[in-house]
Amino acid sequence: KPASFSVLLLTLLYFISCATFLAPLNMGGVTGQVQFDSNNQTATLNVSGAGSCSAVNISLTVFPVMYGHFAEPCSEANIGVSVFTFTGDPSSASPINVSLLFGQISNLDDLSLSLETCDGIKICTVVSQGQTRLTRQARFTESVAGNIYIRANVNNANPRLLADLVTIGQVNAPEIGINIFGSTSTAANCTILLGSLDAASLTNLGSVKVGNPLSPQKSRLDFSSFRVYSYLLLRVGSSYNCAQVYNMLEKEVRAVMNMRGISGYFNFRQASPFDVTQLSVNLANLRELFGPYHVHNFPVPSVRSGQCSNDNVGGHCNPFAVDTTSETYPVGPGSTHDKYETGDLGGKHMSLSGRSTFQMTFTDFSLPLFGQNSIVGRSVVIHLVSGDRYACASIGYPGAVTVASATFQTPVVGKIIFTQLVNNPLSDVSIFMDLSYGDPTTITTQHHNWHVHEFPISSERDDDEGRCITTGGHWNPFKISTTDSSYALHCKPSCPLCCEAGDLANKYTTINLDTDIGGVKSKHFFTDVTSWLDISGITGRSVVIHE
Numbered sequence: 001k002p003a004s005f006s007v008l009l010l011t012l013l014y015f016i017s018c019a020t021f022l023a024p025l026n027m028g029g030v031t032g033q034v035q036f037d038s039n040n041q042t043a044t045l046n047v048s049g050a051g052s053c054s055a056v057n058i059s060l061t062v063f064p065v066m067y068g069h070f071a072e073p074c075s076e077a078n079i080g081v082s083v084f085t086f087t088g089d090p091s092s093a094s095p096i097n098v099s100l101l102f103g104q105i106s107n108l109d110d111l112s113l114s115l116e117t118c119d120g121i122k123i124c125t126v127v128s129q130g131q132t133r134l135t136r137q138a139r140f141t142e143s144v145a146g147n148i149y150i151r152a153n154v155n156n157a158n159p160r161l162l163a164d165l166v167t168i169g170q171v172n173a174p175e176i177g178i179n180i181f182g183s184t185s186t187a188a189n190c191t192i193l194l195g196s197l198d199a200a201s202l203t204n205l206g207s208v209k210v211g212n213p214l215s216p217q218k219s220r221l222d223f224s225s226f227r228v229y230s231y232l233l234l235r236v237g238s239s240y241n242c243a244q245v246y247n248m249l250e251k252e253v254r255a256v257m258n259m260r261g262i263s264g265y266f267n268f269r270q271a272s273p274f275d276v277t278q279l280s281v282n283l284a285n286l287r288e289l290f291g292p293y294h295v296h297n298f299p300v301p302s303v304r305s306g307q308c309s310n311d312n313v314g315g316h317c318n319p320f321a322v323d324t325t326s327e328t329y330p331v332g333p334g335s336t337h338d339k340y341e342t343g344d345l346g347g348k349h350m351s352l353s354g355r356s357t358f359q360m361t362f363t364d365f366s367l368p369l370f371g372q373n374s375i376v377g378r379s380v381v382i383h384l385v386s387g388d389r390y391a392c393a394s395i396g397y398p399g400a401v402t403v404a405s406a407t408f409q410t411p412v413v414g415k416i417i418f419t420q421l422v423n424n425p426l427s428d429v430s431i432f433m434d435l436s437y438g439d440p441t442t443i444t445t446q447h448h449n450w451h452v453h454e455f456p457i458s459s460e461r462d463d464d465e466g467r468c469i470t471t472g473g474h475w476n477p478f479k480i481s482t483t484d485s486s487y488a489l490h491c492k493p494s495c496p497l498c499c500e501a502g503d504l505a506n507k508y509t510t511i512n513l514d515t516d517i518g519g520v521k522s523k524h525f526f527t528d529v530t531s532w533l534d535i536s537g538i539t540g541r542s543v544v545i546h547e
């Protein structure tokens with residue numbers, strides 16, 4: 001018996017100690033990878049584009065990069081503080097001893113690796129064994145707001161918790177540590193759970209850092225075993241804030257092309273916001289006519305002709321305003337994905353030029369299906385070699401959706417359409433707006449606030465003045481204080497959870513109203529990342545556009 005036990009133990013030790021972690025690089029002109037081998041306790045650099053100097057600084061930080069989400073993805077606000085730093089010669093592939101790292105941290109999954117090039121450019125990527133199979137998410141919306149992710153590998157190995165929390169409703173709130181508790185309660189919701197809370201039934205998962213919206217903090221906790229918690233609770237003062245934990249499912253969406261002879265599809269797949277996107281293109285009957293293809297801003301409307309026009313689908317999806325007219329804009333593939341417009345699929349990967357059929361799969365480090373810059377619900381356009389638009393298709397949703405719409409009739413005409421996955425209350429809400437003045441003699445106006453208000457418009461009155469009186473205040477299910485001076489300071493696109501859920505103007509932007517009905521200036525597309533308490537949360541309310 002002792003013999004077989006020690007064999008088992010040895011096998012177990014071998015299994016644990018022999019892990020390879022990869023940090024693939026594709027940013028700031030740097031490609032390649034850094035490989036960590038826990039068996040040899042080494043890091044091996046295999047990078048190009050980092051410059052020629054004898055050493056670059058490499059850091060591991062606590063929170064994984066969210067590809068394509070931020071203009072500065074590698075800032076401390078986005079990937080957290082460094083937990084280990086070493087240096088390496090960017091032109092050498094000889095192993096670097098990092099035994100101190102493995103002495104300190106055994107599982108590198110979901111750390112970020114950030115590297116500063118010889119020219120001082122900071123780039124970053126997620127470190128992974130490629131074994132992550134589960135992402136769960138809880139979203140807090142009260143005095144402490146933000147997301148907590150629980151991730152695990154195959155067989156629920158290496159469970160870890162990633163926290164992105166801020167104190168809201170307070171100017172200059174100091175950084176605090178806060179304890180997170182797990183609950184396996186079967187209560188139907190947080191209100192019921194908190195109503196009869198048995199503190200002894202909670203598992204203290206540890207302390208995480210909470211920053212403020214102007215100085216966010218990230219944290220990570222590693223666990224020795226995995227447990228499915230139905231709720232997470234934060235101990236705030238003497239009480240608890242509660243959030244239900246949901247599975248965050250992989251997203252797979254498709255733009256099906258079936259126009260003017262072209263048939264096929266663009267398929268997009270992303271496991272989580274911390275993973276790269278897989279793009280599969282499968283097109284037939286191209287007749288060697290086509291070249292570029294892009295994600296464009298708006299979905300394809302159901303009109304008879306001119307569906308792919310600029311007025312209908314808009315320009316390229318380009319959330320970071322990359323300048324395509326710049327001399328440094330890459331001609332064709334070969335540069336890192338952040339150097340291109342998010343939507344410039346052909347530029348990043350491969351032109352359709354000279355092809356009669358096209359079947360390729362690409363990995364994209366800057367094509368998010370999650371978050372504010374998500375391409376879900378927009379469209380793909382295929383262009384002739386000359387650049388003219390030829391065919392287009394909307395990008396669908398990764399499951400059944402609920403659609404809510406607000407229709408305007410006078411003086412403003414058009415619609416705002418809200419779309420969210422059914423039974424997935426933490427899923428993104430896409431907002432497609434097409435609004436203009438119905439009377440062509442109206443003068444264009446700018447910077448209108450727009451909000452979801454609490455109640456519907458009056459059906460009793462049809463004069464323009466009275467119909468909005470019944471709508472009440474802004475829809476504010478998370479009871480965010482707007483009287484505190486922190487509201488104006490924090491409620492911005494960078495902190496949507498600092499805003500009333502209905503304050504769409506501050507979460508995104510104010511809107512301009514033009515008289516060109518159906519024109520590109522009348523259209524906007526936003527992706528909302530705050531909880532909507534299921535879409536029924538806004539159904540039956542109203543959208544008010546202020547003067």
Ligand SMILES: [Cu+2]
Binds near residue numbers: 295382383
């Ligand atoms: Cu295009």
